[in-house]
Amino acid sequence: MPSTVSLIWLVVLLPFLGFLANGWLSFFRPDAKRLVSGIGVGVLVASFLVTLIVVSGLAGAAEGAPYIQTLWSWMPSGELQIGLSLQVDQLSAVMLLVVTGVGALIHVFSIGYMRDDDSYPRYFAFLNLFVFFMLLLVLGANFPVLFIGWEGVGLCSYLLIGYWYSEEANASAGKKAFIMNRIGDFGLLIAMFMIYRSTGSLNFVEVFASAPSAFVINGPTITLITLFLFLGCVGKSAQIPLYTWLPDAMAGPTPVSALIHAATMVTAGVYLIARTNVLYAMAPFSGAVVALTGAATALFAATIALKQWDIKKVLAYSTISQLGYMFMAVGMGAYAAGVFHLVTHAFFKALLFLGSGSVIYGLHHAYHQTHNEDDAQDMRNMGGLSRMMPWTTGVMWIATAAIAGAPFLSGFFSKDQILAVAFARGQDATVFYVIWALGAVAALLTAFYMTRLMLYTFHGLNRTGAEELQHLREAPWIMTAPLVVLAVGAFFGGLINLPHVLPGAGGLEHWLEPATEASAQYLAEVHLSAGLEWGLMGLATVIAAAGVFGAWRLLDSDSLVPASEAPEETGIQKILLRKYYVDELYDTYIVRPTAWLSQRVLWRIVDDGVIDGAAVNGLAKVTQFLGWVGTRFQTGNLGTYVILFVVGALWLLSATLR
Amino acid sequence: MLQIVFWFHAGVAIAAAVLCITRRSPVASALWLVVTLFATAVMYVLLDAHFIAAIQVLVYSGAIMVLFLFVIMLLNLGDEVATDMKGWFGRGVGLALAVFVGIEVWVVTRALPVDQIRLPAGELDRMTADQGAVRVVAEPLYTDYLIPFELTAVLLVAAIVGSVVLAKRKV
Amino acid sequence: MSALLSGIGYERWVLDVLMILPLVGALGVALGPQLWPAVAVKKIALGVALAEFVVSMGLWWAFDPTIASMQFEVQHDWIPEWGVTYHLGIDGISLFMVLLTTFTMPLAVLSSWNYITEREGPFYSLLLVLTTGMLGVFVALDMFLFYVLWEVMLIPMYFLIGAWGGARRMYAAIKFFVYTFLGSLLMLVAILVMYYVVGRETGVYTFSYAHLVENAQYVGPWAFWLFAAFALAFAIKVPMFPFHTWLPDAHVEAPTPASVLLAGILLKMGTYGFLRFALPFFPEVALHPAVVAIVVPLAVVGIIYGALVAMVQPDFKKLIAYSSVSHLGFVMLGIWALTLQSVQGAIVIMINHGISTGALFFMAGMMYERRHTREISAFGGIARVVPAFATILTLVALSSIGLPGTNGFVGEFLVLIGSFGEYPIATAFATTGVIFAALYLLVALQKILFGKLHPDNEKMPDLSVRELFVLSPLVVCIVWIGVYPAPILHRIETSAQALVTQVRSQVSGQTQVSVPTQLPVVGNVEEGGGSGEGGGVPAATETTVSSLLPPPSSLVSPAGGSD
């Protein structure tokens, strides 16, 4: 390995220093916004540059083995030796570039978006901390270090969702996210324990090396391990059934949604499965479960996104849906395709969120000027914004085209590859045709709801109100510049991994080969004739076009009225709007019964009633009663005492008689 | 002869004791108690305890009983009319218990295994004759029982101080 | 550093000094107002506590982590006729309990600075006497001395709760005292039985821990009952479900420093007792399937139950108290799994719990000082007015949740990974504790820190310098143990390994022990028609219990009358 790769510790350290500095400033110099943004963005840019050096060093390396740097021994205990170790390989390099690159852009955007916030340093401190943990997640050389990052990003997500904590709802949303993540973490922990029990190690390299001998293919152990790992992913990446936190997480600042809840953290589950590809390859059943869950989530979330009015909620469900695609891919063993979609999604979804952030920012300012209390995120209050926000509209259309699958944009290639793999796998097992079909329908819906979002927001009649219209402006350059950069990425991102039928194909796939080759032996070769591949691409284009055209024809944005005047929804529309009532179901059947059990049964009955009341105080009562019986002899009358005394003396005397 | 004297005084002692606990007036009770004490003193003499008999008369009948009468008169209890005797039930219980006590005490004292350590017959009588009635008691008192003896002095001092403090009117 | 320490003969006097210094300090505090009226007693107490801490810090360097046996031993005759000695020593298991105690004491004194305003002299005196008792329990190597010190720490705590506590302090104090005393009396009986039985068999009547451990197999048929007595005493102290109900009352009513010591140190005595005494004395009983079938589920039930009940507590201190039940469940699980990782993890949790829960109690006390209520609902949105407090409370809560990177994770992870190999199902259930922990603490955090600011809280002052001094060492420890626990694990490892090996070897080595086959098995309760009213405690059948009892002849000569 070239020595430049050993700089990897610096990549992790820089955001942490940023966190410390900004955290310090938030207490002692809360008004030093220039300094804060300088530090906050500076460390990220520096981290990105170091990442470039590291990755170029890695690219130049001859051997394929991952580079491992042990900073210090973390938890040494007998044969369990856990070091605080970083691992650089091709997979983590991709993640590194996404995290630091997209992260830096979002940091820049935040300077503008959060300009007027009261606790600006705190925001950047949290954001830096998030990047630190995210880097630790993707760089961890063993499961526990990955877990630090895994939980750490969850923590930052919690802190940033509840960033405006004065609103009860925001704090609740953060809490919900953390707890749902914790349910997933439970699975991850159990998986770790099982892995340690089977292989005697938790270091990636050792676990993967010993996996072929430690596990039986499709055996119960490996299946359980991978399913528990997947539970972790489900929590973190918001898949069915633990997805409900992500829409609520939109309570956080929009750049946070872009960074954490679209581009990086939520994709950690995909990363984890890609990282443990050997294990999943050995457990085809789990792989199918993953793929099916992904496909189901992709479709399910897409249907909900059809009917949401909150612009960020649409994007949130879209994110869940797109994550479903990624899980489809990694579940089927198409790790490169999954990571590819992860990368392209990071670009276009970050762009969509930041674009929506730009809209919300503009609207918010307009409302601020006119003291309007309306919801600045409801699409019914927007409309026709393209005139005021040409840049935002432009880049948003690029992102929409990318996500909808417009030919030759990034999303087109990445989504197509996933569906192609599913179709190809369908030749082995019919279930993959089902998955393909689900994915294809979800793709149609994606194109539809994204077009709907664009139409309602930027086109048609304006519904903001005349006075607000005077104050609507395009966002400052510090916000639009990152949008443009991301738009370039969203447009050309597909080039890194073109399909086989095109020249210069499979760049990312080749790059990732060292990280995924160990699993290749367990996976069936995916065969797809060139004609079929072209055909699928054509079909994807048709689907996308149908979605966009359908939205264009079916939706009548001119008939919309502002949110405050909108009539109550009915029927299937209401069900979709209320997200199939899943939150209510969870509340009725899980949250409330648990609370009731704890409060009424465990605390009041078991603790206060049985243990304390019956057992402990009961014993005390018995003692008290015996004592009371004793006091009955204490009349205070000497005569009684004398009689008792004589009786006692008699008894003692009689004891001496033989 | 000895037997007759003993039994006569035993009878007197018991009769006087019964009268003592049945008289209404405390003064009468006290005087009957004195009679019992005197009769006991005679029995002491018959049991070769001449010094103790003398002390009995001096200390008990003389000092302590005078104290009794003194207190009775001081508190003006002499002309008490209403009886302080308990009711029939109380008396029945008392009598039953007392009978039991008597039987048990008697049985217990009878059962003492004293044969091995018994002095030869008339030994105490001879010692009294040789050493004098006082020395028989005094010698163990000032040798073997010196420390208890001194402790009684402490006890008496404590009793004196205690009674003065108790009986004194609040300052 | 260690050369310097051995140069001043540190290893010869350190334990004596640690034991005596607080007593001298207590005397000084008691007499202080007469002798030096100008000096406040709390300053004397703080000085003594700090001196104690400084002296004990030397242990960190002087301790030799490669030795499994006792170090820094001191031994003096006490009652030679009965074989009672004043015998102290430290190994890797007790080292951190001692350091935790000396570390917590100055903070406890500092936290009482303004909280305790009346009868300061007695308060600080009791606090210092308590120190000696607590330290002594952890370092005593003589069962008699251990018992005496066990009681010594009980009495000051009774007075601390009873005299300076909250509204229901007498109820709480008496409950605490009676509960603990019940257990400790049973333990005394067990100690005496061991003393006589082992003495009779070996001819050496001594309370020496080493001697008793070596010859504990002579108790033979008594083992189950002796183990039960020890286990009950320790289980009450831990406290294990269902012996935990004294804890919420005592915690809630106790003044802040007493709560901290109660949670931070006293609870550890139970788990320490299991590690030091109950397991090494009676390994084959402790690890018998039937006993395991009781203890391990109880530990797991404690984890989940404590967390669930904590979730619905309206009183912040009570919430922390129930969370202690949950945390100590992990420790019990780790102890019973008896692998190196789980035991190390258990000890680390013991340290962590002292730090994190201690910090939580300190902060509950600070909240109480500001608002004179412990109701969670009285707060809300205070993060805006007290940012430093909010930051530290969040960090401490996260540590209690067991977030990786904080100390809480290290212990829980080691316990769970070590236990998983032994009891996979139980460990899986225990792992759900990480979800519930997040639940109750985040709910509380949200209600206290976030949401709308109540007008009553608008004037709330942020942390004072003194309070920062109390909390910052704890915060440093939380992060330090979270990211670099290796030095601590290193010091524990040899002793923990020795303990595991010793206990395990005795279990496998003694095949002729008759007790295990006769113990009641949870599964066949109905066999003897025992319609026990249930609740996890197996209703032993008539026949099995009587077969556990020593035969009548062995009541006189328990080991079978070889003499």
Add this chain to the structure above:
Amino acid sequence: MLLGPALGVSAILFSIGVLGVLIRRSAIIIFMCVELMFNAVNLTFVALAQQLGPDGQVFVFFVMTVAAAEAAVGFAIIIAIYRHKETLDMQDLNLLRG
């Protein structure tokens, strides 16, 4: 040989003392009965001393001393009580009641 009769008489006297304590309520009479019991015990001592040596007589001496001390303190208490309560009836004196 007067040991047997003496012990018998002493048992009877003792029982009469007990009876007195049990059936009388006046503190001063009860006090007298206690003295009576002392006396009965002394008689036992003396009777046995004739057989076993003069140590018994020494004991009687001690008993008398203690009795004297007891009488002194006892009367002091009686006087104090009477001053306080204007009665010596034991049934009215229930200060021991908790």
